[in-house]
Amino acid sequence: MKLLIVEDEKDLRENIESYFTDEGNICESCNDLKSAIDKVTIYTYDCILLDLGLPDGEGFTLLNYLKANHKNDGVLILSARNSIDDKVKGLNDGADDYLIKPFHLSELKARVESIFRRKTFNGDKILVYDLVNIDLIGREVTANNIPVELTRKEYDLLIYFIANKGKRISRNAIAEHLWGDEIDMADNFDFIYTHIKNLRRKLFDVTKKDYIKSIYGIGYKFL
C-alpha cells in the first residue's frame, strides 16, 4: 500500500509511519495542507490519512481538491472533533471513513486495510491469509476448503487480526474495536476472552494451526 499521512503532530505522524512501514507499505507524510495538495497532485495514494485541523486550514480543503480533480485516492479522516456535523460533511465530501482521536494504531490499520480492499479488489473480493480464505462480500470463511461458522463478532475479530498480523494488539484496543465508541464497556475484558477463545478453537479445528498467541499482561498476536 502507498499511504500519505497528513498530520501536524510530529510524534503521531512518526508512530503511524513506523507502524505501517514494517510491512513493506510505503508511507509518505506531510504536516500541512499546502504540501499535501502538492503531493496528491503528483502522486496517487491508496489511502490518505487526513487530519482535519491543520495549521494552514481545514482538511476538508484537500477532500474538495481531490473531488474537483477527479482523484480516486482513499481518504481516512483523523479528527479530534467527535462531531456528527464534521463526520457527515467529511463522508459527503468523499472521505471513506472517519476515525476519532485518540485511536489505537491497530484500529487505524484495520480501517486503512478495509479502505484499501474496497478501492483495489475488483473481482470476487476474497481475502486470503495462509490457510484461511474470507469471502468479504458473503462474509463467509473457509479454511482448508472447509467452511468455518463464525459469529459476527468473531468474523470482525478475524478481519481485525489479519489487518494487524504479526503485531501485538492490546486487549483495550480489541475491546474498543468490538464495542465501538458508544458502549462504555471497554474495561470489560471477559467477553473478549470468550470471543478469542472461540475463534481460536474454530480455526484450530480445521487447520490444526494456532493462529492466535496470547501475550501475558497485554493482549494477543495473530500469526
Added chain:
Amino acid sequence: MKLAYHYNKASIIIAVSVLLIGGLIYYFSIRYIANDQLDRDLTEEIDEVKVYINLHNQLPKQVDFDEDQTTFTKIETKNLPRRFFDTLYYNDKEKIVESGRAVEGSIEFNNSTYKVVISESKEATEYLVQLILLITILLAAILLAVLLITNRLILNGLWNPFYKILHQLKTFDISDRSQLAIKQTKVDEFNELNTALLNMTSKAKSDFQNVKSFTENASHEMMTPLAVVTSKLDTLIQDEDLNAGQLTQITNIYSYINKLSRLNQSLLLLVKIDNNLIKEVDQINLKDTINDKIRQFQELIQGKVLLLTSHLGNKHINASKYLIDILLNNLFSNAVRHNYMGGEIKIILTNKQLIIKNTGEKSALADTQIFERFQRSTHSEGTGMGLTLAKNICTYYQYTISYEYLDDWHVFTIGF
C-alpha cells in the same frame, strides 16, 4: 401590574380628588355669592318698605312688591335685629313650594313696632348653581376621558421603545451571535437604557462565546496528545523485551487514557447540549430502538447471567438519534454495570413513560445526587458522567427523569 394601570390609577386619583375638592369649593363660593346677592336685594326691599311707609304713611300692600312676599306683624320688642335666613317660598302662580330666602327686621309705624318679613324665591339662583355644577361635572368627565386617552397615547407612543427593548430582552438568547436590534429614540433615558443593555448583552455574549470555545478547544486540544500517547504505547508494546509486569502497567495506562477520552467526550457533549448545538431531529420508533439496544447489550447481559424482561408498547418520538442512543446506552450500561450476577432487568415502555429497573445493591442511591456531574458509586468503573448526560438529554427534550428505590429495585423513569 401593568405600567398603564399604575399610570391611570395615579392620574385618576389625582384628577378626581382635585375636581372633587375644586367642585366643592366652587359650589360653595357660588352659593355664597348668590345668597349675598339675594341678601342685598332683600335689604333694598326693606329700605323700599321704609321709604313707602314714610311717603304713604301706611303699610304697603302685597301687590306693591311684585314677586316678593311681605308680612307685617305687630311685636312688643323694639329694635329687632336684622336677620337673613333660608325659608320656603310659596309660588302663587305655579302653586308650588320653592326654596326661598327671607329677611326679617323691624320698622316703626304709628308708634308701634312691626316685624317685617320679606321672602324671595331662590329658584333662579338655585337653577344657576345647578347649571354650573352640571357643567363642572361634565367638564370633569371630559377631562378624565382626555386623561385616559392621553395616557394611552403616551404609553403607546412614548413608551414604545421601552416595550420594544423589553420584547427583545425576553427573547434574548445568549448563544445567538446576533446583536440586539436597537433604534435611536427621542427620549434620552431610553437611549441610555438601550446603550447600557447593548453593552451588557454583547459583553455577556462574548464572554459566553469565549467560555464555549475555550471548553471546546481545551477538549479538542487534549485529544491529540492522547492520540500521541496511545500510538506511542501501541508502538511500545511491540517490543519483545517487555516483561508481563510492564505490559500489565501499560494495560492500566490504556484504561486511563480511555477513561480520560470518554470523560472529555462527555464534557463536550454536555456543552453542546447546554448550548442547543444539536439541532437534528429524527422520527424515532422507540420500541425498535430499544429492541436494537437490547440486542446490542445481549452479550453483556448474558455475561452477567441477567434475566431481562421487556414490555414495549409503541411510542414514536422526535429527537436526535444520536442523543437518544447515548441516553439509552447510559441507562442500559447503568442497569448492567450496577447489577449482580444472576440479577434482573425490566424494561417497560408505554406511551407516557419508559421505565428501566434493575436489581443491584440493596440500598437506595442518594437520589438528589445521582444526576450530578462526577457522582458515582464507589465500585463504579464509569466516568460519573453517564447519568448527568442522561438527565441533560431528558431536560433538552423536556422529558422528566427520576430515580427511586422500590422493593429492592433501582427504578429509572423517563416521562415523555
